[in-house]
Amino acid sequence: MNFPPIGLAIVAPGGYALDGEQLARGIARLEAQGCTIHNYYDHAATFQRFGGTDEARLAQLHAAARDPDVQVVMALRGQYGISRLLDLIDWDLLARSGKIFCGYSDITALHMGLYAHSQTLSYAGPMFAGDFTGDELQPYTVEQFVQCLRGPVHTVEGRVEGEGARNPVLDVSGTVWGGNLAMLVHLAGTRYFPSIDGGILYVEDVNEHPYRVERMLLQLLNMGVLEHQQALVLGSINAYKLAPTDNGYDFDAMLAYLRHKLPIPVLTGLPFGHIPVRATIPFGAQARLQSDGTRFTVTMRDYPTLAV
Numbered sequence: 001m002n003f004p005p006i007g008l009a010i011v012a013p014g015g016y017a018l019d020g021e022q023l024a025r026g027i028a029r030l031e032a033q034g035c036t037i038h039n040y041y042d043h044a045a046t047f048q049r050f051g052g053t054d055e056a057r058l059a060q061l062h063a064a065a066r067d068p069d070v071q072v073v074m075a076l077r078g079q080y081g082i083s084r085l086l087d088l089i090d091w092d093l094l095a096r097s098g099k100i101f102c103g104y105s106d107i108t109a110l111h112m113g114l115y116a117h118s119q120t121l122s123y124a125g126p127m128f129a130g131d132f133t134g135d136e137l138q139p140y141t142v143e144q145f146v147q148c149l150r151g152p153v154h155t156v157e158g159r160v161e162g163e164g165a166r167n168p169v170l171d172v173s174g175t176v177w178g179g180n181l182a183m184l185v186h187l188a189g190t191r192y193f194p195s196i197d198g199g200i201l202y203v204e205d206v207n208e209h210p211y212r213v214e215r216m217l218l219q220l221l222n223m224g225v226l227e228h229q230q231a232l233v234l235g236s237i238n239a240y241k242l243a244p245t246d247n248g249y250d251f252d253a254m255l256a257y258l259r260h261k262l263p264i265p266v267l268t269g270l271p272f273g274h275i276p277v278r279a280t281i282p283f284g285a286q287a288r289l290q291s292d293g294t295r296f297t298v299t300m301r302d303y304p305t306l307a308v
Contacts, residue, residue, distance in 0.1 A: 012051025
């Protein structure tokens with residue numbers, strides 16, 4: 001695994017672990033790599049669908065940020081929960097801590113809030129319960145995280161799939177940002193939605209029909225967000241069900257419409273989202289996106305790393 005020997009905190013700002021017994025396996029795996037694990041999550045203290053009460057989950061996040069022996073704060077899992085904490089989080093504490101906060105899905109709201117508050121960068125990357133506690137690790141997912149931590153440059157490659165499918169040919173640079181599309185739109189109009197000009201926006205989602213994805217992207221368009229971006233890169237859009245009433249309207253139909261409607265290039269094939277094999281993307285890094293039509297690379301720099 002070649003994991004760097006770091007202090008890693010586990011916090012549960014959202015959901016709880018579905019299998020508490022697997023936590024020990026994940027902790028042992030990382031400890032065997034020389035990591036020191038600081039587990040702030042108490043599986044016995046789960047509350048409703050959350051990894052603790054709002055007060056307890058907030059306390060986990062703040063305690064990890066204050067811990068001088070922690071370099072990385074990793075979410076246990078996503079699901080739902082950050083939204084209930086946004087107005088309670090001590091954003092100054094998190095920004096001053098110098099920690100790398102990591103997760104995806106629901107944790108998108110944390111990335112957005114941190115950047116909106118103080119342009120503090122974080123990682124759209126793995127989560128403990130989903131990526132380190134299972135029967136098998138996904139080498140690409142782990143390697144992406146480790147490579148990003150080591151820095152100083154991190155690269156993610158993508159490619160379009162499907163016979164005859166093409167991406168736009170382009171070479172653009174800007175601030176890379178995004179995450180779960182539903183969470184982005186959820187924060188629209190709030191102080192947790194950062195203003196980013198000339199950015200490279202990436203999005204993913206799960207259990208959202210293509211028409212809902214289209215509707216959310218049109219909301220970003222009508223807000224004036226997309227016209228200020230260099231490109232839109234789609235990650236995984238999965239686990240939805242089409243219906244007979246769609247009458248031919250599917251992901252490809254949605255994509256064709258978006259490419260006609262949106263004022264920026266739209267690419268597909270980013271290995272990011274609710275999938276086992278997933279890239280790590282430093283939210284807020286300076287990035288260069290290069291596409292030849294079938295393959296593309298996103299090269300990122302100027303983001304927090306570990307001195308290892």
